[in-house]
Amino acid sequence: MADPEGKTISAALARLGFDTVEKVRTGKVFTVDFSSEDESAARELIERVSGDILSNPIIEIFDFEIEEI
């Protein structure tokens, strides 16, 4: 699907001499701090938050990493 911002960045990089850059896709990164009983509960929560609110499945895909702090 179209990513006008990625396309613009890609064209700019080419103009700046980064001629090996073939494609740029833009996205968003969220850092979410929360408390959780265990890792599976944490995965479940973050999957719901990512899938239901932070991303729109029509135009976006999501992935996540969990880190204990």
Added chain:
Amino acid sequence: MVVGVVVFPGSNCDRDSLWAVESALGERARFIWHRDTDLVGIDMVILPGGFSYGDYLRTGAFARFSPIMKSVREFAEGGGLVIGICNGFQVLLESGMLPGAMIANKGLRFICKDVYIRVERGGTAFSAGMSNGDVLRMPVAHFEGNYFADEETLEEIESNGRVLFRYCDESGVVSKDINPNGSSHNIAGLVNERGNVLGMMPHPERCSESILGSTDGLGIFASIRDRINMMERIGV
């Protein structure tokens, strides 16, 4: 007819919508705060333009969780007429009440200008006084107006005649060159399967009086009024 204009934090075409209904059309309208849930006595709902929740995350992403949206969904499921204009259209998309999504305009610029749109289907609840091929001039003002849906969805929308308005030139010719924002199939407005929910990026409320330079938008509100009056007459 009583029109309910939903006010989200960040709506900014709510007063224009109310004005268009009351002053230009001569019907009654009232604001409905997004935390309210009561649509009793409302004949039609407008989700106005603006920047609900500051457009944070994605346009319309948080407005869809406002309490009023559950009522708006039920209202639509009961056959009530709903029109989402600009940010209202984006809210309808995020709510899943219309298919597809909005992404940034192809030129990555906020577009604020008059455009021409072609009526693809006259005679609907929203286009009663219009004929197929009529050309309307209306303002647009958006950054995320680039309508996207996958091929399968587009095919379904097209084959069921759900595209109501398409970006075109002054004489009604639809082409890629005239497409202001990159929308799939030049789609400027579409309806749900049942035909009672319309989402459109152009602003009919901003062109409903001659003093504003055009009255092309008034036809949409007049169409809705006529449909509601007819339904009342036949006791629906």
